[in-house]
Amino acid sequence: MSRPTVRKLAPYVPGKTIEEVQRVLGLERIIKLASNENPLGSSPKAMAALRHIDRLHLYLDDAYPELRERLAAPYGLHASNVVLGHGSNELVNIACETLLEAGDEAVMATPSFSLYKLAAVLQGAAVIEVPLREGVHDLDAMLEAVTERTKLLFICDPNNPTGTALPPDAWRSFLARVPERVTVLVDQAYREYMGAGTFEAADIVRERQNTIVLRTMSKVYGLASLRFGYGFADVELAGWLNRVRLPFNISRPAALGAAGALDDEEFVAMSLASNLAGKAFMYKQIETLGLQAYPTEANFYAVSVPVSATRAYEDLLARGIIVRSGDALGMPGRLRITIGSPEENAALADALEQLLPAWKAAA
């Protein structure tokens, strides 16, 4: 009752929810640092816009003209360069539906965001996974993996689950060498957390036809369960993505909230400041504890542990702290941990300090 390709799909495993852990462990206070959610909550301007939800009985204009124009303008792009998605993960799927079929190949880094592989395999394409180097995309090796059959090359920047970003020089050299016929999909779900002076991937869209750049409002705008993502591509490619996109894939609440959030520079600034402070605190703790984390440009980090990631994950879970085990993310020996509020970060640092002697003894 499913086609052969579907039977090969590994299920997507999300981070545990707070309710689930409360139920199973009987703990009252749970700290969730597993899904890279914004510890400050949601953009107040998005929430204010959502207080005026109405006309839910009417379909939206499926062209979403104003919203697309507003998203495009800061990059010198136009509405016709924009495709909207139910989160950027829907756009990953739409890109694969548009570009890949049986016999095609897609190149991605490993570990990277697991949905790329799921969406490409669903299309019957072969996925070539190129190991990271020190937690960073190995662009040279990825270019070497490109064959005549390669249709799509995924770059996750900053990379999930390592948090690392590509240096601007690496970008330029890569773009000069990747064949024009290969679509480069740059997933920037964590773009806003990157430092100033970062290479602006959205600019590539004006210069290189065969590029898709994805963004989301799930993270820095704190709208994970509102579901709104967007992508930039040149007009022709954006046109195909919009053709494949299901009609009405943007709900009215998502459109309303997204329009509100776009005005909320203050909340973005606060979120970035909170993230920077949390990062500085945690990286100091990590150093003090003698652990190692890849340099992150996101709102999470991948930290080494001296036991198996699963053991470390379970010990933290027993203390009411949910993180992600690297064993489930192709990153053995590491945990992926969200940068939380000061209280959450301090509780995590305490737990790590308390657990570390037993972990070292077990190692």
Place this chain on the structure above:
Amino acid sequence: MSRPTVRKLAPYVPGKTIEEVQRVLGLERIIKLASNENPLGSSPKAMAALRHIDRLHLYLDDAYPELRERLAAPYGLHASNVVLGHGSNELVNIACETLLEAGDEAVMATPSFSLYKLAAVLQGAAVIEVPLREGVHDLDAMLEAVTERTKLLFICDPNNPTGTALPPDAWRSFLARVPERVTVLVDQAYREYMGAGTFEAADIVRERQNTIVLRTMSKVYGLASLRFGYGFADVELAGWLNRVRLPFNISRPAALGAAGALDDEEFVAMSLASNLAGKAFMYKQIETLGLQAYPTEANFYAVSVPVSATRAYEDLLARGIIVRSGDALGMPGRLRITIGSPEENAALADALEQLLPAWKAAA
């Protein structure tokens, strides 16, 4: 920059929006009877639930256990029989992704809901379209169209765009004859509008493994732009559909609103009463005007016009009334018109009466 199959896709053409027609025609008062929206608005209990939107920064539990259990219970089914969708149209797409690949065939009626063909073609499948008889699915001919390659058979009941429903006897005979290996997808977006004593398609799921029944909250609950649909299937098939489904495909607003709407029997009853009254009024007008409409079990009807559907559509549009031209829906010589509020129906009836002499003269 897209795979060959995608280049064959016809774009989905939604009904015109009120704003679009206001802008183009410069008319202030627009009556939209084009998208089968609920003239009473949205379920007040859904709207009340949506006043409490919070925690949008947190992802939902992607298993949606309570909501699935509640949807399943009235039919003696369980959460494991349920798959949730961003509208039932996403579930049509998920079903095609799960079941179809190049070389497969899907059988559907024509005219029927256009998305079936789009979603099946996107999978590389061939679509066999079997003409309706008097606006009703020709189940005998559809069964004859089934070959060794047939994986999926679509039944739209009530059928969009004709509004007709299958008689219970036809259902029973059909189910006895359709091969077990063929998945039957019953799309019941307009289920709630059907009369009492209707054959309960959801019951088939308990008896026939290879069946999917789709529902939506877009219509009778008035939540078209909230985007919430759901499907029933046996546990194994529902498992595959859930495997293919993108994680987090249900937004928190949609989950909240859907849970609220499920309690709103009063709004459903009012919507059904309004629809019945509007239907009685319009069918009387249609008879008086000497036109013909298929018997409808939905909140719209397919009415004949004595000129081309496009001409009739444009003449109504010029008077600020948006309907759907049958020429765009595979139903030449007819219009698809939503049953609106009493004022909207009366305005439409007036317009038809005024336009009819010129249409007859032109015929």
